[in-house]
Amino acid sequence: MSEQNSTHTKATQDFLAEAEEIVEQLGSELADLSDMAESGELNPDVLNSIFRGAHSLKGLAGMFNFRGVAELAHNMENLLDWLRLGKLNITQHLMAVLFDAYELLNTLVRVLTSGDETSMAKEIAACVTKINACLAPPEQQGSVSPLETLGLPAHVLNALTEYEEYRLKDNLAKGRNIFNIHASFSLITFDTELSAITEILKGCGEVISTLPSVGINIETNIDFELLFGSKCSLDELEAAVGRDSFMVTQFSSNSVRDEPVVSPKHVPADVVNAHVDAGGVSTVSPSVTPQSPGDSPLLPSPPLSDDAVLTAKSMSRTVRVDIGKLDELMNIVGELVLANSTIAGVTTKMRNEGFSHLAIELAKAAKGLERKLSDLQKGVMEIRMIPIGQLYEKMSRIVRKISREQGKRVELKFFGADTELDKLIVEDISDPMMHIIRNAIDHGIESRDVRTAQGKNEKGTIRISSYQKGNHVVIEIEDDGSGIDVEKVKQKALHKGLVSDIGTVSDREAIEFIFLPGFSTNETVSEVSGRGVGMDVVKNNISAVSGMVDVETRKGEGSRFIITLPITLAIIKALIIRCSGRTYALPITSVLETLLMTGRDIMTVERKEFVQLRESTLPLLRLEHYFDICRSDEPPKEFYVVVVGVAEKRLGIAVDDLIGQQDIVIKPLGESFKRFRGVSGAADLGDQRTILVLDIGGIINETMRSGS
Amino acid sequence: MICTKTILIVDDSASMRAMLRAIVDALGDYLIVEATSGFEALRLLPRDHVDLILTDINMPDINGLELISYLRANPNYKDIPVFIISTEGSAKDIEKGKQLGADEYVVKPFEPAALQQLINSYLKK
Numbered sequence: 001m002s003e004q005n006s007t008h009t010k011a012t013q014d015f016l017a018e019a020e021e022i023v024e025q026l027g028s029e030l031a032d033l034s035d036m037a038e039s040g041e042l043n044p045d046v047l048n049s050i051f052r053g054a055h056s057l058k059g060l061a062g063m064f065n066f067r068g069v070a071e072l073a074h075n076m077e078n079l080l081d082w083l084r085l086g087k088l089n090i091t092q093h094l095m096a097v098l099f100d101a102y103e104l105l106n107t108l109v110r111v112l113t114s115g116d117e118t119s120m121a122k123e124i125a126a127c128v129t130k131i132n133a134c135l136a137p138p139e140q141q142g143s144v145s146p147l148e149t150l151g152l153p154a155h156v157l158n159a160l161t162e163y164e165e166y167r168l169k170d171n172l173a174k175g176r177n178i179f180n181i182h183a184s185f186s187l188i189t190f191d192t193e194l195s196a197i198t199e200i201l202k203g204c205g206e207v208i209s210t211l212p213s214v215g216i217n218i219e220t221n222i223d224f225e226l227l228f229g230s231k232c233s234l235d236e237l238e239a240a241v242g243r244d245s246f247m248v249t250q251f252s253s254n255s256v257r258d259e260p261v262v263s264p265k266h267v268p269a270d271v272v273n274a275h276v277d278a279g280g281v282s283t284v285s286p287s288v289t290p291q292s293p294g295d296s297p298l299l300p301s302p303p304l305s306d307d308a309v310l311t312a313k314s315m316s317r318t319v320r321v322d323i324g325k326l327d328e329l330m331n332i333v334g335e336l337v338l339a340n341s342t343i344a345g346v347t348t349k350m351r352n353e354g355f356s357h358l359a360i361e362l363a364k365a366a367k368g369l370e371r372k373l374s375d376l377q378k379g380v381m382e383i384r385m386i387p388i389g390q391l392y393e394k395m396s397r398i399v400r401k402i403s404r405e406q407g408k409r410v411e412l413k414f415f416g417a418d419t420e421l422d423k424l425i426v427e428d429i430s431d432p433m434m435h436i437i438r439n440a441i442d443h444g445i446e447s448r449d450v451r452t453a454q455g456k457n458e459k460g461t462i463r464i465s466s467y468q469k470g471n472h473v474v475i476e477i478e479d480d481g482s483g484i485d486v487e488k489v490k491q492k493a494l495h496k497g498l499v500s501d502i503g504t505v506s507d508r509e510a511i512e513f514i515f516l517p518g519f520s521t522n523e524t525v526s527e528v529s530g531r532g533v534g535m536d537v538v539k540n541n542i543s544a545v546s547g548m549v550d551v552e553t554r555k556g557e558g559s560r561f562i563i564t565l566p567i568t569l570a571i572i573k574a575l576i577i578r579c580s581g582r583t584y585a586l587p588i589t590s591v592l593e594t595l596l597m598t599g600r601d602i603m604t605v606e607r608k609e610f611v612q613l614r615e616s617t618l619p620l621l622r623l624e625h626y627f628d629i630c631r632s633d634e635p636p637k638e639f640y641v642v643v644v645g646v647a648e649k650r651l652g653i654a655v656d657d658l659i660g661q662q663d664i665v666i667k668p669l670g671e672s673f674k675r676f677r678g679v680s681g682a683a684d685l686g687d688q689r690t691i692l693v694l695d696i697g698g699i700i701n702e703t704m705r706s707g708s
Numbered sequence: 709m710i711c712t713k714t715i716l717i718v719d720d721s722a723s724m725r726a727m728l729r730a731i732v733d734a735l736g737d738y739l740i741v742e743a744t745s746g747f748e749a750l751r752l753l754p755r756d757h758v759d760l761i762l763t764d765i766n767m768p769d770i771n772g773l774e775l776i777s778y779l780r781a782n783p784n785y786k787d788i789p790v791f792i793i794s795t796e797g798s799a800k801d802i803e804k805g806k807q808l809g810a811d812e813y814v815v816k817p818f819e820p821a822a823l824q825q826l827i828n829s830y831l832k833k
Contacts, residue, residue, distance in 0.1 A: 011730060015723040055766050056721050059795035062817035063727055070817075159777040159808060161765075187754055191747045191769075210770050212750060212778035222750060222778075 015064045017320055019057060019109045026053045027102055028393045031400060034099075037090040044084065044167060044206065051080040051163075057105070068117035068124050069108050075131045076101045082135060085166045097130050099401060150251050156180065156211055156225055164209045164227075171206060171229030178208075179237060181226040182247040184215045190222050197241060198226070204240055205230025323423055326384050333377050334665030338684060340369055341662065377663070381568055384424070388466045388475070389417030391430050395464060398434055402441045409448060409458060410441055415465035421473050422568040428545045429475070429565065432538040436477050436561045437462060439535070444481030444559055454556070456480070472589065473567055478560040484553040486510050492519065511551050512705075515539040546587070546680060548646045548697050564646060572666065574683070574693065576659040577642065579623040580631045583691045584655075585664055585683050590696040592643045592650070594658060599637065611641055611652050618643065618652045621703055626678060646697045649704060666693050677702065713831050714739040714756060718749045718763040718775065719793070728762055728793070731820045735827065746770035750778070758788055760830055765794040765805075773808055780809035789830045793818075 029050045036042050058073035079098070082088040104127050108117055117124075147157065147168060160168065171178060181201075185193045194210070201207050208227040215223030230237060234250045241248070343366045351359035392414045403410040421429075445451075445460035452458050466475040490502040490510045498513060499505050513519055517536040542549045547565040566572070566589050574585035575594075595613070602620060603610045609620040620641065624631055641652040664683035669676065680695035715738050717728045725742050732738055741756050743749035747769045749761070761779070765772035772792055779785040789811040794801070797815035805813045812826055 011723065011726055014726050018721060018723045052766055052768070055795060056724075059816045060721055060723055062795065063724065065817070155777060155781070158804075159774050161771060161773060187751065191751070194747075209774070211774050212746075212770060214778065214781040214783075218782055218784060219754070 012064055015060055016109065016113055019060065019069070019112075022053050022057050022060075023102070023105050023109050024393070026050060026057075027106065027397050029053070030095075030098055030102055031393075031396055033090070034095050034400065037092075037095060042090070044170075047080070047084045048163065051077060051084050054080055066112060066117060068120055069105065069112065072101060072105055072108065072124050072127060075128045076105070079131050079134055081163075084163055086170060088134065088136070094134055096404065097134055099397075099404075101127050101131060103401070150178065152178075152180065152227075152251055153225075155213070156209070156227060159211050160209055160227075167206065167208045168227065168229070171208065174229075176205065176229040176231055177233065178251045179228045179230065179234070180249045180251065181228055181237075181241065182213075182223065182249070183226070183245070184221050184223045187220060187222050190224075194224060197246070200241055201226065201228055201230075204232050204237070321383070323384070326380065326423075329380050330384070331665060333373070333380050334663070335684075337373055337377065337663050340366060340373055344370075381422075384422050384568065385420040386423050386426055387418045387420055388426060388473070389414070391426060391433065392417055392464065394430065395433065395437055398437060399441065399462065402438060406441065407447070408441060408445055408460060410445060410460045410462060413461060413463045415463065416467045419466040419468055419473055420567075421565065425545050425547075425565055425568070428541060429547070429563065432541045432549075432563070433464075433475065433477065435535075435538050437464075440477065440479040440481060440559070444479040444483070446482050468567070469564075470589075473565050475563040475565070476560055477563075478558060480558040483555045483557055483559050484511060484514065484551070485555060486553070489513055511553060514551070515549070543695075543697055543701070546695065546697055548649075548701075550648065572664060573661055574664045575642065576662055576685070576691070577640070577655040578657040578659060579655045580629050580635075581633065582629065583659065583685075583689070584623070585662075585691055585693045586642060586644065586653075587680075587693065587696060588661060590644045590646050592645045595641045595643065595652075596638060597641050597654075598639075613643065613650075613652070618650055619703060620652045620654055621699065622654045626699065626703075644696045644700065646700055649700050651700050651703055653699075664693065712737065712739050713759040714741055715827070715831075716741045716743060716749060716752065716756070716758045716761045718743045718746065718761065718767070718772070720744055720764065720767045724764070731823055732827065734820070735824055738827075738831070746772070746775045749775060753779075753785060758785075760827065761788055761790045762793050763790060765792060765796060765801075773805065776805070776808045776810055791823075791826065793823075 029046055032046050033042075033050060036046065054073050054077040058070050058077050061067075061070035061073055076098070079088075079094075079101075083090060083094075088094070104120075104123055108120055108124075111117055111120060147165065150172075168178065181197075183194070183197060198207055198210070206229045208229055211225045211227070213223045213225050215221050228237075232240065234248060238246075238248055343362070347359050347363045347366055350356075350362065396412050396414075399410055399412045440462055441460075445462075446454070446456075448458050451460065461480050463478040464475070465478075466473060468474075486507045490499075490505055493499050493505070493510065493513045494502050496519070498516070502510075514535045515538070519535070539549055542563055542565070545565060547563055550562040550564070551559060552562070553559040566587070573588040575588050575591050576583060576585055578584075595611075597611060601611050603612070603617070609622070610617045611620050612618075618641075623629075636656050640655050640658050642655055642658075643650060643652050645651070662685065664685075666681040666683055668681050669679065673679075678695055678699045679692050680698070681693045682690050683693050684690055715732055717725050717732070717740060719725045719728065719742075722744075725744070729740055729742065732740055741752055741758065743752055746763075746767050749763070750770075752758075763772040763775055772794070776790055776792070779788060779790060786809075790809065791812040791814055792805045792810045793814045793816060794805075795816045802813045802815075811830070814823055814826070
């Protein structure tokens with residue numbers, strides 16, 4: 001029983017993962033559909049694919065007893081069915097209803113992951129009502145189906161689904177020629193060959209149905225009949241697919257009593273027989289010379305790579321893995337790395353104590369192990385990496401939705417979709433990014449009239465680009481809207497008592513105010529971005545993954561938000577330092593350089609310490625002051641300054657000693673220590689010592705703020 | 709039993725395949741082969757001996773109805789029992805499925821026990 005239960009839970013998890021995928025695809029295809037509806041060129045394949053998505057979801061949700069999802073998907077499917085069968089035309093209103101239904105599905109699937117869907121019953125009912133309101137009673141079709149006069153073979157006609165029938169009628173209504181293309185392929189390679197011909201055909205018309213049929217040699221070959229609608233003539237089509245490769249028959253509704261036009265020259269009599277009688281038992285006459293496999297005269301036999309044959313068995317080349325398992329794996333790898341450094345430590349000790357021969361051997365082995373471990377670590381890390389492009393799709397949906405609601409026209413441009421980031425970071429960064437984009441549409445991009453009046457393009461643009469910069473990934477979100485009104489921000493800061501004299505506040509500093517809790521400059525509160533909730537949350541969320549956010553703005557020209565993120569959080573290289581008897585780790589990704597200094601190098605300006613770094617002065621932070629540690633020993637005469645930087649900000653941290661570099665796995669400190677400033681977690685050094693890992697982004701921010 | 713019978717599951721949805729597998733597995737007597745599409749089924753058929761097929765209708769490359777019409781036309785496969793497992797459950801759909809040669813038409817959602825009983829009734833003659 002318990003086993004049954006656990007398989008069920010696993011099955012439900014699988015369902016949820018699949019449902020999420022289906023919904024995601026639904027979203028991006030709806031976006032495509034919306035684009036097509038705007039341009040007036042509707043691709044029936046896209047519509048059908050959306051329909052299939054809703055259909056699968058309905059079936060699955062029904063099986064797994066998620067009634068809400070099933071009901072919503074069912075109604076969506078109905079609406080989509082009407083659309084694909086031509087009973088309804090796509091309108092803007094209809095697209096909006098579909099998008100809403102999609103958004104609700106998306107929410108539902110997420111709700112299911114953590115709880116149950118009954119709380120959403122009201123929303124579902126409302127959405128279903130909206131969908132049903134779109135369904136007008138169908139018009140009566142003409143009594144004589146044009147298909148019956150077409151003269152298609154019965155077995156082809158019978159196997160058509162309602163949708164395919166409609167596509168056939170639609171092609172006829174558009175005055176296209178209807179062809180039946182008969183092809184025979186080897187059983188081993190039929191799918192690649194079939195997709196090759198289908199691709200060619202799609203270039204000049206629509207493949208209405210693909211019916212596998214029984215040919216002359218059932219042991220080695222499989223035949224297909226492709227029902228194809230096209231403006232091409234029989235001659236043109238034959239030229240396109242290769243004149244001698246396929247048997248093409250043309251049907252037309254005008255030639256009711258006529259025999260279908262068959263291209264006569266290349267059709268062996270027995271093929272026609274097999275073709276006509278394909279519905280019954282094989283009618284191959286014994287006189288036909290059997291074809292050797294892969295040597296079909298109907299076959300164009302394009303060169304086939306070995307790969308195509310080898311991969312014939314598995315259709316999908318990806319596995320879905322719970323991120324928790326990867327975390328666990330990462331932890332183990334981290335501990336292995338530590339264990340290995342312990343071995344290296346022992347080796348050094350052995351050498352010092354005179355076991356030099358053994359020590360050298362052990363050192364060699366440890367080195368080998370280290371190399372393999374680093375490969376392993378890299379491998380596990382790569383598994384966790386996903387391209388940021390996965391977020392882009394979500395973004396484009398949000399933009400469509402909000403711009404529709406606000407009556408603004410916004411174009412989204414993406415760059416660097418293949419920049420890779422840790423899956424967890426991508427997940428955590430998604431909300432803040434969404435919020436920045438929402439803000440950009442809501443407050444940044446002006447209404448159409450205003451834009452036109454200012455001589456700007458009526459359509460606003462938001463550019464999202466991401467790229468790798470050293471050990472960080474930078475994401476920039478840039479709009480061409482009105483920019484942040486710095487004067488307004490300053491006034492507000494004054495009003496709120498954040499500054500006493502706005503004359504002393506630079507524009508750059510003023511912009512930082514927008515990241516403070518409860519700070520909002522817009523008088524009118526919109527449904528989208530709300531009142532002042534947001535930018536502080538955005539900043540906190542980004543800091544939580546050791547990232548930083550900067551903003552640049554120009555009045556009337558737009559704003560640019562720059563998010564700088566570490567590539568991964570799972571395992572990092574750290575600089576281990578000592579300060580007043582304590583050991584800390586600094587993520588190496590934020591360390592720029594280290595300098596050896598003495599007390600004379602320090603300058604004091606207004607009770608704040610600075611050091612000269614080449615051409616510029618660098619604020620200095622003494623770690624013992626920051627953490628309020630009482631020094632028991634004398635500070636060393638010579639000490640190190642670790643120059644750290646995140647994004648454009650730089651800070652020098654004075655420490656007593658540098659111990660070395662080491663790979664560490666950062667472990668969270670837990671809820672009770674969550675409010676500890678300046679610390680992002682703890683790490684095990686491998687010799688049973690646990691040390692704190694400094695949160696450089698947080699320290700820099702805090703120091704800069706108190707400094708200004 | 710030495711001669712174990714094989715059931716081919718054809719469905720493009722991974723979780724649906726997993727569910728069907730769990731239902732068949734619970735019977736304990738059968739081997740299972742899975743195909744993620746109509747094409748994959750066509751490729752598996754000549755290789756693996758199959759005693760019963762459970763197929764979805766709505767699939768991307770060729771649909772379940774097209775698959776069945778092929779199976780029925782091919783002397784090698786014409787006697788294999790085929791169950792359609794589909795969300796489409798109108799009288800017209802069921803009639804069409806049976807007319808093309810499906811032996812049973814199971815409408816989703818269904819009771820696992822009912823499907824198990826049906827499978828046994830075909831394979832334990």
